[in-house]
Amino acid sequence: MSDYLPIEDHGLIGDLQTAALVGKDGTIDWFCAPRFDSPSIFGSILDADDGGHFRLTVTEPNPVIKQLYMIDTAVLLTRYLTEAGVAEVLDFMPIDQPKTASDTHEIFRLARVVRGEITFSMECSPRFDYGRAEHELTLTDHHALFTSDDIELSLHATAKLSHAGGKHRRNGVARSEFTLKEGENSGFILSTGPVGREAGTLAPERVTRMLNDTINYWRTWVNRGTYVGRWREMVNRSAVTIKLLTYAPTGAMVAAPTTSLPEKVGGPRNWDYRFSWVRDSSFALTALIQLGYTDEVTEFLKWLAERVATASNHPSGPLKLMYRIDGRTDLVEEDLTNFEGYERSAPVRIGNGAVDQLQLDIYGEALDAVYQMSKAGRLLGHDAWMDIVSVTNWLAAHWDQPDEGIWETRGGRK
DSSP: OOSSOOTTSEEEEEOSSOEEEEETTSEEEEEESSSTTSOEEEOTTTOTTTSOEEEEEEOSSSOEEEEEEOTTSSOEEEEEEETTEEEEEEEEOOOSSTTSOOSOOEEEEEEEEEEEEEEEEEEEEOOHHHHTSOOEEEEETTEEEEEOSSOEEEEEESSOOBOTTOSEEETOOEEEEEEEETTOEEEEEEEESTTTTTSOOOOHHHHHHHHHHHHHHHHHHHTTOOOOSTTHHHHHHHHHHHHHTEETTTTEEOSOSOBOOOSSTTOSOOOBOOSEEHHHHHHHHHHHHHHTOHHHHHHHHHHHHHHHHTOOSOTTTTSOSEEOTTSOOOOOOEEOTTOOOGGGOOOOEESOGGGGOOOTHHHHHHHHHHHHHHHTTOOOOHHHHHHHHHHHHHHHHHTTSOOOOTTOOSSOOO
């Protein structure tokens, strides 16, 4: 049996600055903070033993598991059907002032029993900086503080926490096992950032408020859409996923929240996609325009215009192929030799060496997104128009240059 869940057996939660993958087995096996492109805290999707994880699941053997979202939200529900009864775990990340970049992010994990009596187990085992940094664990009955050189991780729990190695342990793991009866619930709040000691209280009224606020945020956003066809449920789900990949402080959109998931298991094409590709973002934003979500497109195009305005004289022209979500281009590629890779698909990479490639098609896709936005009634200002003139003038002089094509191969231009 594989140590790795199928990639499709994951749900995605996020707060528009970072995101986490939640497996059907109750494991958060990918989470970076404070941003999408920050080092991982939980990374067991890339190394089952040493990547780090946050698991909350039932102890009953061989449960039937269903994973679904609350309608039109990014609130994830994992349901366990067992011989002892029915249990649920609710996962979400609250969204509070998403346009203000923050080091503090929270993951709520709420366990409850619908029928019967169910025992749950929890294990929180972070591995900071892609498993390369050590941490100290300070443990009390209902609080665990994981302290690394650059980040704190604070876990507040309703259930009692324990650690076999004592209350102070290097690279320690916090555990809990608890039993709930029908109608009972318990919870965990994981918070990042320097205020982790104080954040994350589990007062029932706070948990209820945060859950309701998160549901309301997503449903209010979805209701801005204009699609009314027969595929509304699937279209809304796709729109929420695109929105989850948006970094709200700048408007940039990452191609994926993960790095190094292989194109083919065992193959070497394992790239870091936690950056904003001009091509991918333009396609996604064109879809959002057609669904009526024009604010996201406006924010991204403002961000892209800043990239044109600050571009240096580079062979790739006024735009790079990709950027970090804050607009920087320091994407030095590095192999993480301490991670074995998903299903042992090495190498595991961070950064992306294709950043300096010339791919001429990105200009067409970006200009098409601008055109689609104009058709939707969002008019361009003078500065934006001058940026377009600058881009098209460069293209007129360089359209016939050899480039690397759209697949980012490393063999040179054609």
